[in-house]
Amino acid sequence: MNQQTLIPTALCLPTPDIEALIQGRTIVALPRMFIRPGQQFSLYPANYSTIPLSVERYYRSNFLPIAQTAFKLLSSEKVLIKAWAKCELCQILDETKSLEVLSGLTIWTKEGLQEIIRQRQHIFITYLRVYQLLYPQEVSVNPNIQEKVGKFVSLPLTVSDAKPVLSDRLFNIRKHQLQNLHPPLHPELEQLQSALSSLATTNPAAKQLEQDIKVFLGWSSEQFVKQIDSNLSWINDIAKLGDRSRKEDEGKSNYQAGTEFENIVRDSLEFLGFSVDYSHKGGAGGLDLFCSKPYPLFGECKAGKKIPNDTAVQLLNLGTLRRPDLFNQATKLIIGPGEPTNQLKDAAKLHGMAIINPETLEKLIKLQSNYRNSIDLFQLKEYLKAGQSDEEVEKYIDQVYTDMKQRSQIVQALKELSEQDNENSKTTHNHFTVTEIRAHYNATQKPKLTDETVHDLVIELSSPLTGYLGRIKGNDWRSDRFYFLRDLPTS
Template sequence: MNQPVLVSTALGLSTPDVKALIQGATIAAVAEIFLEAGREFALYFRNDFSPQLRSPSREEPTEVSETVKMAAIARCEGCQTITQRNFLPTLSRLTLWSLEDLEEILQDQGAIFLAHLRVYRLPEAIALPCALPTQDRLGIPIALPVPIAVTDSVPVLSDRTFAYRRSQLEQFLIPLHPELDALQGAIANLARSQPTAQNLDDDLQQFLGFGNPVPVISEDPDLTWIRTIATVAHSQDAEGFAKLVRQGLLKLGFSGPELLPESLIAEEEFDFYCETPYLMVGQCSAKNPKTAIADNPVQLLTRAGNHLGTERSERAIKWIVAAGDLTVDALKVAIENQMNVIHPETLQSLVHLQAKYKGSVDLLKLKQCLRQDPYGWADDKVNSYIDKVKESIELRSRIIKLVKRHLENARLELAGVEALHALYVSSHPHHFIPLKEMHEILIELSSPLTGYLGRIKGSEWQSDRFYYLRDLSP
């Protein structure tokens, strides 16, 4: 509770129910009447509860008046009315109550009023003279003799954990990993005082799908040298330029010892070479932009044939990163032998994109780009690929903002796939996406490795629900 509140009513429950709520083992309480969302109560319980039963025993009512301790405050976030018996087995698995107890309550009352309580611990218990709830008064709000002013309280469960548990109850979702759910609930209390337990709790929450947002990562320090690629290329520093090109290729995800920035440039070898994720060879040319390049394509073709053999040479992706222009004859050789010649500025843009949005450059899709016409000068097609990646990032950024705005405007914690898709379509986007693709993007954005959205898994993909974690700046 962020604001001071004055609590004038109490909700009496059984001892196990109150203890479970305070410990975070449950968020649900069975009320005798429908409780409106937003109502706040002090929680207290009977001391004469029989420990052999999971729900209050049906004993004769006796009114006991004594000083009782209020150890927690609860706010009702919603109340389910359950009238169908077929929901009870699932409800029993999600709560503390046995199936027999739930069936008895449903038979006696005709409905089960399941209150979703957000519980807050008080700094210290507050003692008040109050009538302990008799059996026929359990689950019914009663007036306190003196209102309780609450100025400082601590939520038992985090926002994400509470939303996760509430979604399970609302949709009657059996946990996919009940043992891990139970373990996470037990560790959550320990995590308040033990940093190592907190780390395990964070990992379990991420695995179960309701963890806190992934920390925002600061700007990639590699951007410092990435921004110098084009400048060094035009400085006539051939060795320095070759080192930067190899660093850039490593940043893109290519690998191999020949790509190490400190590798020496040998006359009989390539300026860069790798076999993972596919065979690639290349040359660099850091020259004055006014000087035409005459021999790079011929050198690359000769060295590829000598070093790789005919079959592997034809299969290899061939790149030339050149600061200057090609002669007419050199351009002809590049085109005839399916070489891709790009300016340093294009390589810098590609590597910059990967550094700013890790994993955004798909090397297999880049290979498809480099394997298609036109050959020779290939800046346009590579820049076209870069633009497509940026459009994909902008689309995802727009979807994240849509989720955030929808939840804020509707005052909701979670949003369904169909509702989000309808909002997206109604916004008249430039790029239409079908419902299934929308879901796939939401799944991608809610991965623990990205952490832009959170996800509460439903029984099927259409019932998945999502919540906002952090922005993606395009």
């Protein structure tokens, strides 16, 4: 909606609590009073002296580093207002509720929650829809802040709802989980996210993984936009380096050209997941490439307009000379541009050698780049047929893209079910059985799938290693329920 609203007050909370709300780690705060649903206010950070126990005893271990850092960064003269919130619900809890489960779903220890009840006889737990300010506002520290924690102070601000921390759907899922005190589904991933948070500021890979985990856990609605990795620019040069007739290769010796092509082929195979054994590196009398894992692969790289007739003989002689114990059963691969001669084709078929051109290798690498670890090297092995194998390998590439598209459609079907449920029900659950997902998928897609097939797919898509869907385990596979977490793009 992007509506501008003037809000007159701010709720004072310990600064780690506000940081947790902004990060999406929690959707609740612990004020000292009942807050009326619908009330809007900014979030004013306060220092460590305002919590009832020491920092180490008050905050859970997986949140403790963030809490400690937040307190250290808090100035004694100025504070930064980063967010505002709207109260969606306020409950009063006492010791009859499961504080252990509540602790697991929030940032506070069970001991910390017990201490609040000991001091106040109950806890006001307030569910907050949080929005980040478009431009954080710096204000002076309130001199009476210790008396104001958990209460309101006057602080007029004009705010916008343009940057919600969580989408409506994710907030409803989290709210339902907290209201019913359902235990956290993936506490081990919360620990991993906490460990990664300190690395994420300087390590892009850690940042990517941390954000993926946050999306999977339902702590974030935003995908981390990966910066273009300049280290992967070589992918677009595979075919180019194989074809030495290109203008940019003029002036280079055959040896230099061949070495560059060998190097990029090795990089390509490593990127696919092969372990290249550099002790057998090429050169005079050496193999162009040898991969030891996940299965032995011997290769010969031929840059230039044609693949010489004796390439198969070279690979045969060098392979049997260097590793006679492995060569006969190993996969054998010749990579080079152009049309192989009939003599080479016959020799390759006779000795079980697959021939592919650099363009096909480049397509494989781009597939792996777009969908990391989507290539099953043992399945790929079945398509490396003796003789010219480009068509066979491209069949495999097409099949992987088809499989990814089908999985994307399953994710989309569950997303559509969630959106329909949001429109038709005020108290949405957003969790669906395999049968419901299959029925919705089959209504719009082909081929039609069975419940068993859909269950296999949603189990894969809800794995912590993929994280496109979430899963609530039932008594058996038919009673398992699944919910949407993030899109699986196919382009």
